[in-house]
Amino acid sequence: MMYVSFLSQAQRESTSVLTFFKLTKDFLSMLSEAHYLTCESIIQMLEDKNLVKYFLDAQYDLVLTDPAVAGGVVLAKYLKLPLVLNVRWITSGDGQFAIAPSPLSYIPVPGSGLTDKMSFMQRVKNMLFYSLIVFQQSILVGPHYDAICDKYIEGGCDIMTLLQEADIWLFRSDFVFDFPRPTMPNVVYIGGYQCKPSQPLPAELEEFVQSAGEHGVVLMTLGTLVKALPSEIADEIASVFSKMPQKVTVWSLLTF
Template sequence: MGTMPSCGVCGLFVLLSVCLISLTQPCEGGNILVYPLDGSHWINMKILLEELHARGHNITVVRASTSWYIAEESPLYKSITLEMEEESSENFFDSYLKEHMRMQREGASLLSFFKLTKEFLSMLSQVHVMWSEALAQMLDDENMVKSLIDTQYDLVLTDPGIATGVVLAKFLKLPTVLNVRWITSGDGQFALAPSPISYIPVPGSGLTDKINFMQRVKNLFFYGLMLFQQSVMIGPTYDAICHKYIEGGCDIISLLQEADIWLFRSDFVFDYPRPTMPNVVYIGGFQCKPAQPLPADLERFVQSAGEHGVIIMTLGTLINGLPQEVAEEIASVFAKMPQKVIWRHKGMRPSTVGNNTLIVDWMPQKDLLGHPQTKVFIAHGGTNGVQEAIYHGVPVLGIPLFFDQFDNLLRLQDRGAAKIIQLADVNGHSLEQGLKEVLLQDSYRQHMQRLSRLHRDQPVAPMDQAIFWVEYVMRHKGAAHLRTEANKMPWYSYHSLDVLLLLLTAAALLVLSALTIFWLLCCRSRRKTKSKQH
């Protein structure tokens, strides 16, 4: 009896020791240089940085002085700010969207659409030029270069949608980890893994993996456009900076292929099956977490919806607002719905807004998607929003705007979990019909919840996968053994055309030799026959 108190003290000591051990960082902190992309790409990059910071790593972020979202001061990281001219791309997207919608509705000529598309691609090309010039200024600054070298970074973590990060990594001779889905010219997997376009849809084609003959022709056309964009519109910008600062020169595609690990923001619950490589780690939905409680006033609004539930709508970070006449029609449709509506809308407040609609500048999207009252998500189809909808099992009514958004929504629609309304077709009637279809046909929710179950049923959480492979590269100073040598082969060797040519030549020589011998034997036989006759 007298020993029990001391045993209790010992048990408490053991418990405290276990708690302290569990709080100890699992590995020594490293120095990570981060070269991110702004906008929605930064949102998921920041989530990854928060986890790396929590595990004791020191982070330095390269940012533009004109950055929309990447703060200069942060408890997560130190920053290196590159001075850049103010870019008007945020307003450009609003203007482009309104003009594109007007042209589609009024039936503008093909030439007008071509001109608008050319302006869009030129704007994107100019962004690459601006970042290349900013990197050149950085590398021309001897003090800056010395500081980068002296810091002894362990790796560069970059989003290759803008490819200056991989050029910097090459210059500093550092291992590279890509937080990637899109590269300078489209889906990153096309640059890395075998990608038969007979069944793998090219971004922008609007195709699924079930492709008939004419669709394969269309897919080939879009593949050609992707190659043209890379080789003619974007590649030369980076070739110039590569040849100036990288010994022996380089090109962006080869630098991407040299990356040690690709943390790929997708998975095969969402995407179509395709060939891949051992240094590609699929982390689709890594930013998703269980929903947190809503702010008290928002929770009251959501609960006031009762059995009808809530509709949430947002069109992402690049667009401030739809054309006013479209916003008026959308608001009037919402006003007729029995559901409550939470709408992220930064334009002029529509006059037709009903009492059931709450217009906000910002919403806790992930927490709303995870709320049991949420019935439908009206979204533009950005990768983050689509993956969060899958995670929480909320069906989607999609209104794609540009970039990869239609292709993202098409993958959900192909699986029965979403319905798409083209931007030009958005009006009161189409929106009301689409909303009622997704709300009343339970198949949409059932299909999305099935995708959610598949996505969540993984042996290792996507975030843990991402952190493991970042630290793996730091521990082993790279992961060269996971990279294929195929990327260093000329195209004719990769497709074994040289081997095929050798075999065809040998076969031709063999046949020719056989024919020659046969001809000689025939000639000899004829000569013998003639000599006997004489």
């Protein structure tokens, strides 16, 4: 959510380089604080012998966790349980840069606004965006988790290696919208797995859709990200819909 807010504000104020760097600094600082708090929670869990005993006695089969906040990754290593990762984002951005060959000359960093066809200057820009990922992992995020590994994991470890060693990675990505590249054998792409077969519309909505005639219906849904949508952008979207020749818009603002 905060990443979407950051990108939205950065793109709207992209005419100012200083503004972009200020936003980047604020975002990275907030990100570092979030991972620090996560690691503090993990330390409290591992220091609680009764809680650790409960985990061990429960004899769980595996740990299914989100790698974007990697507390579960460390916990799986500590409990010596198989690790299954969900989604595509890790502690330092897009997970594909951790598990797949990603030549920066034609693999754009998410958020750069680039494609796989880049000029020389665009490749320089792509490299700068990638340097933020490296900085984020090596300076702002990695040390928080690595400190836990050094103290609580026999033999030590680092968070990037733990991510790469996951037993299964259910990677939410779809090659229809992404740039394909080879990956490790433990990665399973599950883009679109949340989609379900269509169901008949409620009677009132069906009547509305049928009344649209030849113009059809525009369905716009933002899911949970609607909370990160700036009010001025929401107003601009609504003004576009209001100028349509007929009432043909269904604007779904889901907030759950």
